[in-house]
Amino acid sequence: MTASPAKTRITRILACTGAGILIGAVTLYLLLPIIALFFRTTPDLFIASLADPEVISALTLSLMTSIISLAVVIIVGTPFAYIHCRHQYPGKMVVDTIIDLPLVLPPAVAGLALLVLYGRAGLVGKYAALLGVPIAFTTIAVIMAQIFVASPFYLRQAKSLFDQLDPAYEMTARTLGASPARVFMQVVIPLTAGGLVSGAVMTFGRALGEFGATIMFAGNLPGVTQTMPLAVYVNMAGDFNAGLTISILLVLISFAIMIAVRLLARYEVSHA
Amino acid sequence: MLDATMNKKLRDFSLDLSLRAGPGEIVVLMGENGAGKSTALNIISGLVTPDTGSIRLDGSVLFDSGTSVDVPAENRRIGYVFQNSAVFPHIPVRDNIAFGLRAQHKSPVFIREHVGHWLKVMGLEDIADVKAGNLSGGQKQRVALARALATGPALLMLDEPFTALDAENIRRVKELTRTFVTEMAIPCLVVTHRISDCRDIGDRMYMINRGIRGWEGRPGDEPGCTCRNDSR
Numbered sequence: 001m002t003a004s005p006a007k008t009r010i011t012r013i014l015a016c017t018g019a020g021i022l023i024g025a026v027t028l029y030l031l032l033p034i035i036a037l038f039f040r041t042t043p044d045l046f047i048a049s050l051a052d053p054e055v056i057s058a059l060t061l062s063l064m065t066s067i068i069s070l071a072v073v074i075i076v077g078t079p080f081a082y083i084h085c086r087h088q089y090p091g092k093m094v095v096d097t098i099i100d101l102p103l104v105l106p107p108a109v110a111g112l113a114l115l116v117l118y119g120r121a122g123l124v125g126k127y128a129a130l131l132g133v134p135i136a137f138t139t140i141a142v143i144m145a146q147i148f149v150a151s152p153f154y155l156r157q158a159k160s161l162f163d164q165l166d167p168a169y170e171m172t173a174r175t176l177g178a179s180p181a182r183v184f185m186q187v188v189i190p191l192t193a194g195g196l197v198s199g200a201v202m203t204f205g206r207a208l209g210e211f212g213a214t215i216m217f218a219g220n221l222p223g224v225t226q227t228m229p230l231a232v233y234v235n236m237a238g239d240f241n242a243g244l245t246i247s248i249l250l251v252l253i254s255f256a257i258m259i260a261v262r263l264l265a266r267y268e269v270s271h272a
Numbered sequence: 273m274l275d276a277t278m279n280k281k282l283r284d285f286s287l288d289l290s291l292r293a294g295p296g297e298i299v300v301l302m303g304e305n306g307a308g309k310s311t312a313l314n315i316i317s318g319l320v321t322p323d324t325g326s327i328r329l330d331g332s333v334l335f336d337s338g339t340s341v342d343v344p345a346e347n348r349r350i351g352y353v354f355q356n357s358a359v360f361p362h363i364p365v366r367d368n369i370a371f372g373l374r375a376q377h378k379s380p381v382f383i384r385e386h387v388g389h390w391l392k393v394m395g396l397e398d399i400a401d402v403k404a405g406n407l408s409g410g411q412k413q414r415v416a417l418a419r420a421l422a423t424g425p426a427l428l429m430l431d432e433p434f435t436a437l438d439a440e441n442i443r444r445v446k447e448l449t450r451t452f453v454t455e456m457a458i459p460c461l462v463v464t465h466r467i468s469d470c471r472d473i474g475d476r477m478y479m480i481n482r483g484i485r486g487w488e489g490r491p492g493d494e495p496g497c498t499c500r501n502d503s504r
Contacts, residue, residue: 168358171319172416174345175352176372176423186371190362 034251041244049245057223058231058246065139065227066207069146073154073203078196081158082188086167099159103152110148111216118144118217141218142225146207153206157199161192198264205257209250274427274459278315278325287311287322287483293427293459293476298450300462300474300491308483309463310355313429316461317352318345330426346375351420355432357412361405365396365415368404372423390418394448410441417445421452428453428460434469446473467494 003011041049049055084095102110118125118135128135135141169191173183189196211229218225220234228246235243277290287308293299301309314320316327318334321342327335329350334343359368369390373383391397394414399407404415413433420428430449434442450473453460462473470477470491479486479494487494 166356166358168354168356169360171314171317171345172352172354172358172419173360173371173375174319175317175348175350176419177346177375178371179346179375182375187360191360 037244037247037251041241041248045241046245046248049239049241052239052242052245054222054231054235054239055242055245058226058228059249061139061142061223061226062208062228065142065146066204069143069150069207070200070204072143072147073151074196074200077151077154078158078189079184081155082162082184085159085162099155100152102149107149107210107212108216111145111213111218114141114145114148114213114217136217137219137221137225139218139224142214142227145213145217146210149210149213150203150206154196154199154203157195157202158192161195161199162188165191194264198261201257201260201264205254208253273331274316274327274329274461276316276325276327278312278322278327280311280315280320280322280325282308282311282483285482287315289478289480289483289485291316291461291478291485293461295457295459296454297475298453298460298462298473300464300470300477301480302464302467302470302477303480305465307480309465309480310431312480313352313431313461313463316427317350317429318343318348349423349426351423351425351428353413353416353420353428353430353433355435357409357416359404359407359412359415359419361403364401364403365407365411366391366400368415369396369419369422372419376423386422390422394418409436410438410444413437413441413445414448417448417452421456424456426458428458429462430460431463432465433462434464434466449473467491470494 084092115122115136117123118128118141120126120129120134120136122136125135135144165188169187170183173187174180178186208227209229210227211233214225214227215230215233220226220230222231226234228250232243232246232250235246273295274291274293276292278287280287284306285308289308289312291299291301291312301312303309311320315322315325316334322335322337324337325335326333326337329348332343333339333341334348335341359365360371363371366387369387370383373386378386391400394417396411396414396418399411404412407415413436417430417433428449433445433449437445446469449460449462462469464470474491476489477491477494478488
């Protein structure tokens with residue numbers, strides 16, 4: 001027995017309506033709070049707040065520390081991920097787990113752990129303080145917290161790309177006379193560049209938005225450790241417009257990051 | 273002249289081979305998948321280190337477990353074409369062929385002339401500036417062959433070079449291989465699991481089974497085997 005055409009049509013309409021409501025509800029749930037931020041201020045107030053020294057200071061510090069963190073992650077993380085993928089060594093699985101740990105660790109716990117190790121009374125921090133190089137509650141601490149929390153985004157992406165890359169490319173390049181360094185720079189990096197850049201962009205975004213580990217380990221000193229997310233938190237009880245302006249800037253940067261990742265994904269080299 | 277003996281413990285069996293190939297001679301290693309043929313090529317090229325053995329090419333010692341000589345892969349002067357051709361997809365055909373010459377720090381003038389020569393003899397001039405990732409299987413294999421030969425290797429090795437090609441391209445790659453191996457008077461090792469390839473291109477063949485060398489002789493003289501009637 002088959003259903004009548006009218007009944008089939010009604011079922012289809014109901015299914016489409018249900019799917020539409022579900023997609024709309026999820027999208028609105030994620031989007032409405034963001035839109036609300038824009039409606040809470042005016043263009044004039046937004047522009048005026050952009051000139052606020054506190055906003056400029058937080059913006060500058062955030063961008064500077066995030067760029068440095070990203071540079072460190074790329075310079076150290078790329079060869080690390082490559083060596084990790086291409087070689088078997090004792091404890092490799094443990095290292096794999098440790099790389100992912102910051103992703104599931106609450107950032108506040110990460111900050112506390114960094115403080116316990118690098119603080120004035122910490123295992124490493126006390127020696128650093130003796131040498132006149134305090135780490136905790138300095139800009140260095142901001143960078144260290146960002147690296148700790150954001151690096152897994154890059155490392156996971158790099159590992160995945162190197163794992164997927166056919167070793168025949170590297171083997172061919174070696175037999176053609178290329179040194180391991182040349183193989184890495186002229187074959188491995190270009191073939192994985194698109195994915196590496198999108199991993200770097202995600203890492204930058206995570207570093208820029210870092211809050212919990214930073215406030216625990218670096219504190220909240222304007223001009224020294226007060227990054228944009230910390231300035232938003234402080235201004236909740238102070239200059240609300242400044243907080244809104246910084247929040248909107250963070251939203252715009254995040255949006256740009258997501259667009260960049262999507263565009264870069266299109267330009268990945270096919271290895272087929 | 274290639275003269276190699278090698279022993280290496282693999283997961284399921286021990287590879288225990290001795291191979292010889294003379295100038296201008298094409299020696300085919302034939303056997304089932306997983307018999308150890310590709311591992312033998314990887315050992316000769318220096319990409320895998322054997323447990324024991326010795327590898328000599330044109331009188332030079334490339335590996336000797338007795339005297340701990342182990343020349344790195346990049347210094348062995350061996351042209352190696354992999355099954356999937358492994359052309360670098362992100363750079364044009366011209367740069368693929370020039371890759372080895374640049375790695376050897378040849379002069380720009382030498383590279384330009386040499387690459388031009390190989391583009392011409394391999395029939396790749398029309399696609400010289402096309403990114404290698406956009407080529408057909410047959411074109412990729414010709415680029416891989418040109419790239420391997422352009423460095424002036426002392427030995428050419430091809431690992432299952434005909435697997436992904438149609439009949440016309442198989443014929444063409446076989447002809448090119450024969451021509452240049454003869455012209456350059458270098459030994460050549462070809463790995464295949466098809467008896468038809470052995471008969472078409474091989475001067476001599478080794479049957480490999482679970483890492484051990486079996487029958488050796490001229491293709492066509494091999495004792496009756498299940499592969500005898502295999503054809504494309």
